Amino acid sequence: MSALVFAALYMIGDPVLMLASPEAGDAERELIRQSFGLDLPLWRQYLIFLNKVFVHLDFGKSFLTGEPAIGLILDRMPATLELATAAMLFAVLIGVPLGIYAGLKPESFGARSVMTGSVLGFSLPNFWVGLMLIMVFAVFLHWMPAGGRGPVQAFGPIQLSIFSWAGWRSLILPVATIAVAKCALIVRVTRAATRECLPQDYIKFARARGLSEARVLGVHLLKNILIPIVTVAGLEYGQVFAFAVVTESVFSWPGMGKLLIDSIITLDRPVVVAYLILTVVFLSLLNLVVDVIYTILDPRVQSKARA
Amino acid sequence: MKSIRKSILMSALAVSLLSAAGMAHARDLTIALATEPSSMDPQFHSLTPNIQISETIFDPLVRTDAVAKPIPSLAESWTVNGNVWLFKLRPNVKFSDGSPFTAEDVVFTYARVPKVPNSPSSFNLYLKSIEKVEAVDPLTLRITTDGPSPVLLANLSVVPIMSKKAVSGPAPEGKTTVELNRGDGLIGTGPYKFVSWKRGAEIVLERNLHYWGGRPAWDKVIYRPITKPAARVAALLAGDVDMIENPPTDDLARLEKDTKLHIQKTPSVRVIYIALNQGKDVPAGVSGTDGKNPMTDKRVREALSLAIDRNAIVARIMDGVALPAANLLPYPAFGTSKKYATAPAADLAKARELLAAAGYPKGFTLSLGSPNGRYINDQRIAQSVAAMWANIGVKTNVETMAPPVFFKKRNTYAFSTYLAGWAAATGEMSHPLTSLVLSHDPALGIGTTNWFHYSNTGLDRLVQDASKTQDDGKRSEMLQRAGEMAMSDYAILPLQFELSVWAMKQDVRYGGRSDQLTLAQDITLAK
Secondary structure (H helix, E strand, O other), X not given: OHXXXXXXXXXXXXXXXXXXXXXXXXXXHHHHHHHHXXXXXXXXXXXXXXXXXXXXXXXXXXXXXXXXXXXXXHHHHHHHHHHXXXXXXXXXXXXXXXXXXXXXXXXXXXXXXXXHHHHHHHHOOHHHHHHHHHHHHHHHOOOOOOOOOOOOEEEOOEEEOOOOHHHHHHHHHHHHHHHHHHHHHHHHHHXXXXXXXXXXHHHHHHHHOOOOXXXXXXXXXXXXXXXXXXXXXXXXXXXXXXXOHHXXXXXXXXXXXXXXXXXXXXXXXXXXXXXXXHHHHHHHHHHHHHHHHHHHHOHHHHHHHHO | OHHHHHHHHHHHHHHHHHHHHHHHHOOOEEEEEOOOOOOOOOOOEOOHHHHHHHHHHOOOOEEEOOOXXXXXXXXXXXXXXXXXXXXXXXXXXXXXXXXEOOHHHHHHHHHHHHHOOOOOEOOHHHHOOEEEEEEEEOOEEEEEEOOOOOOHHHHHOOOOXXXXXXXXXXXOOEOXXXXXXXXXXXXXXOOXXXXXXXXXXXXXXXEOOOOOOOOOOOOEEEEXXXXXXXXXXXXXXXXXXXXXXXXXXXXXXXXXXXXXXXXXXXXXXXXXXXXXXXXXXOOOXXXXXXXXXXXXXXXXXXXXXXXXXXXXXXXXXXXXXXXXXXXXXXXXXXXXXXXXXXXXXXXXXXXXXXXXXXOOOOOOEEEEEEEOOOOOOHHHHHHHHHHHXXXXXXXXXXXXXXXXXXHHHHOOOOOOEEEEEEEOOOOEOHHHHHHHHOOOEOOOOEOOOOXXXXXXXXXXXXXXXXXXXXXXXXXXXXXXXXXXXXXHOOOOEEEEEEEEEEEEEOXXXXXXXXXXXXXXXXXXXXX
């Protein structure tokens, strides 16, 4: 994959033309090209890159800023991480109960409104939702800032903005923007799973045993519908994390997505390649975590694995 | 009920009094930037977003005022004798760490420029003509150039002076770019000093108490990069920021009606132009000409210029945020001729006549390349120019593409004509003439952005002679003549000058600058 990105960025254009002052002569441009190693044939550039990554764990320095590419990305990662995590958390906490409700009483007015709302939720384009939220809550009501990230505090090695009210004020609109669409999806998945589970024998038996409704829903039903929900939530979390670009740029959120877009525009190849490699690693880890959660939720998966 | 309302009123009054009192004491200034600087190292990347921050933390030897004229900064006065410049430095100037500023700092600064590694766009360009820099005594500096260098002052104005003491270090360049990005060694003599930079989020500066030029107005200056124009407008309307750069032209009319806001429009030194490929071979995209390049004929170039209704483009596409152009810099910038002060009106009948006289009564086909998103409304301007050319029978295929792709193709002569822009950093005519219309000769450093094969040896000689003429009056006269030569030959077709726009809260004022810099030290509270 790194080879693909390498070649694609090579074909788009010459980073030196984007970076150098237009007054710079060919001699100066050639100097810059040499200092970045861009004067070599592409395959040699790629081999040098591979050697650096595998032997020295060095992803190279950003053309634009002269800083190590991986450092630039890791600097921005906490902002995206907290945005994606908060958004998915809200989506699940709101989506699952609504979905169960809609699954239990599919004909009720409430359930129908929830389902209609969910259609809107995932049909509306992300940037539009974001702009509307900014218009209402920032421009007219002045309740929240129109963008940016609030004050941060160190939490171990990373900087998070979730520890103060000012931080949450900045976080809430972008979180809502992402959560709306994700919540809609979770509602639909939960509803479908609930309707599938309800006629099953074990639910009937649980009821027949005279268990309370809360226990039937909270233990017997929830445990069984969680598998599809965890699958979808896991996939969506990865999506949000790696490509929250639109929301981040609407809210000027200083996350990784904005860095990726800016780097693609300036053809800052080291940053783009490092970003995509990092994303691949992250998504693989995420899938691993989802699989582990499966085994905890469903012992059958575990026993199959042992057998 | 009444008493409740009264108490609400009273508390509202108290709050407003409190905040008014707070304002009189101290206020922070928050600016939304369109582009974040790529580095804090003032010698890493010669780029407007970087320069405008370093000009606030540091001072150059000489500054330029809002219309690009050199004025004293760290140098109080200067004299020139042939190739030798003598600068008298300002006494009692201190860096923000309290250490004194001397000529040694200037020598150190200029020597560091070529040593900064991996610079994507080096400041070396501005120091090219310098042969020697010597500290005669702590307050006298002698610079020897390799020949007469009338633009030296303008060039020095973009190289901010660093502190020798703070920037010395083990690396060849002293403190490295990465260290400076963290604020290590980032010590200047400017009105505000560096506090912190969170990439993508904010840059914070605070008042430099050692500043030599009087007490700076703001306690703190906070820059927030907000690249999306709509998001910048929202941040201003929501009250998050005090001022924004480049509001989108579509929103301007609405913002101007808002009584809580103030809009500043200032003509810039950036010209948007159309270049016509005048090479001997038939350019890419041209057809219907029997194997000839029609644009080598001056009559065809004049016809193409006359077909363009510059006033209509400015009024309808730019919503008035541009000036129609007749030259490469707006009159009365240094070296501009009065003869080309106002843009010519469109004249379709005459344009058709000229085409017919040149042997193309039925017109021909050509291509017009344009970047998409590099200049304000660039793609829409290219499309209307194409429509206007179609009116005189020149069928025009518009090819717009992302800027990196466009520049790569342009530099391989892949278009018959192209739309691009040029910002004259020095604010005088030798700059755009040398880069754009002199014959392409990288070895001599002329015509470096002439990607349309225009070549006129008479013009080359005149502009090069002017660049070596120290006498301002003579130089201006020579440049005026050179500009007239290029314009009357339709070497290049200027379209318009962009206006730089800033939108701010009603209680903030900024005069704007022709070089498009947003300088925090020039932003004041409105009276």
